Amino acid sequence: MFIEPSLTGGRRGWIEVICGSMFSGKTEELIRRMKRARIANLSLEIFKPAMDTRYDEMNIVSHDESKILSTPVDSSQQILLLGQGMDVVGIDEAQFFDAELPNVCDQLALSGIRVIVAGLDMNFQGEPFGPIPHLLAKADYITKLHAICVVCGNIATFSYRKSSSTHTILLGEKDLYEPRCRHCFYNK
Ligand SMILES: Nc1ncnc2c1ncn2[C@@H]1O[C@H](COP(=O)(O)OP(=O)(O)O)[C@@H](O)[C@H]1O
Ligand SMILES: Cc1cn([C@H]2C[C@H](O)[C@@H](COP(=O)(O)O)O2)c(=O)[nH]c1=O
Ligand SMILES: [Zn+2]
Numbered sequence: 001m002f003i004e005p006s007l008t009g010g011r012r013g014w015i016e017v018i019c020g021s022m023f024s025g026k027t028e029e030l031i032r033r034m035k036r037a038r039i040a041n042l043s044l045e046i047f048k049p050a051m052d053t054r055y056d057e058m059n060i061v062s063h064d065e066s067k068i069l070s071t072p073v074d075s076s077q078q079i080l081l082l083g084q085g086m087d088v089v090g091i092d093e094a095q096f097f098d099a100e101l102p103n104v105c106d107q108l109a110l111s112g113i114r115v116i117v118a119g120l121d122m123n124f125q126g127e128p129f130g131p132i133p134h135l136l137a138k139a140d141y142i143t144k145l146h147a148i149c150v151v152c153g154n155i156a157t158f159s160y161r162k163s164s165s166t167h168t169i170l171l172g173e174k175d176l177y178e179p180r181c182r183h184c185f186y187n188k
Contacts, residue, residue, distance in 0.1 A: 002033070002143050007040045013109035017135050019121040020145035022159040023179045027062040027092055029145065030118040034068055034090045037114070042087035046070040047079050049096040054171045060092045063173065076101040083108050083115075094119030095129040096169065102134040109140075123168055124161035124177070126185065147179030158185035 006012070016033075018026045030046075037044050048060055050072035055061035060070045070090075073079055076097050083089040089108055094101060094117045105115045121136070121144070123129040136142060147156040156179035163176050170176060 002029070002141070004033075004036070005141075007037065007042070013112045014114060014140040015105050015109050015135070015138060016114070016116045016141040016143070017132070017139040018116065018118040018143045018145065019132060019136065021122070021147050021156050021179045022120065022173075022177050023063055023147040024145035024156070025062075025147070026118040026120075026145055027060055028064065028066055029143065030090055030092055030116060031060065031062065031066055031068045033116050034088065037088040043085070044088040044090065045083055045086045046090040046092065047073050047083070048092045050074050052093045052096060052171065054173065076104040080104045080107060083113065084111070086113055088114045088116065091115070091117045092119075094135065095123075095132050097131055099131055099134075101131040102138050105135060106138060120159065122158060124159055124170075126158055129168075149181040149184050150178045151180055151184035154181040154183075156181050158182065160185055 018029050020026055034044055034046055046068060048070045058069060059067040061067045108115050117135055119132045120129045121132050149156040158180050160178050160180040
């Protein structure tokens with residue numbers, strides 16, 4: 001369980017990254033941390049990529065349907081503009097953002113903001129996804145979550161795509177993806 005290094009103790013910014021496969025609980029954990037920040041009376045803003053309309057255009061919604069209001073944005077620059085002055089900035093589905101996101105998070109953290117980023121560390125091919133690897137390198141705190149492999153019941157770190165599409169970006173949920181462990185992902 002992640003315990004905040006400090007909630008209200010001074011304006012010292014840092015970057016937290018929550019990563020893992022699909023269904024590992026990244027969105028639930030992001031919502032949990034944001035709700036705790038709200039209980040502490042901190043000002044906060046949550047962003048998601050506007051192109052991710054999977055469950056809802058405005059809310060961030062977990063696979064278990066817990067939700068929190070967010071601001072959809074098209075680029076990481078908008079996060080920099082709209083996030084300024086907040087105590088806490090949350091970002092979901094960060095794998096879909098542009099390559100500037102790590103620098104944006106750096107700038108926000110340097111200005112004293114707690115930045116919490118959630119995203120897939122690997123795509124359906126088991127390769128690093130978008131800006132997440134770069135963010136992991138810059139993060140002060142990393143939480144890697146695991147789903148349950150739907151084939152064997154072990155810990156899952158991969159997101160297996162059930163369709164033959166080879167586009168890196170393909171929005172979907174259980175219709176298109178299932179979490180798998182390394183062995184079931186590579187069928188070995
Ligand atoms: N195979 C699975 N392993 C773990 N959780 C699963 C699985 N299938 C469905 N879930 C549900 O997904 C929830 C996590 O959803 P969510 O936070 O949206 O994950 P993520 O953002 O990582 O995709 C779990 O609490 C659980 O109820
Ligand atoms: C592996 C993989 C996933 N996606 C898409 C599928 C979903 O819309 C999101 C991930 O959502 P979650 O909150 O982590 O469950 O990403 C994709 O476009 N490409 C991929 O390779
Ligand atoms: Zn397995």
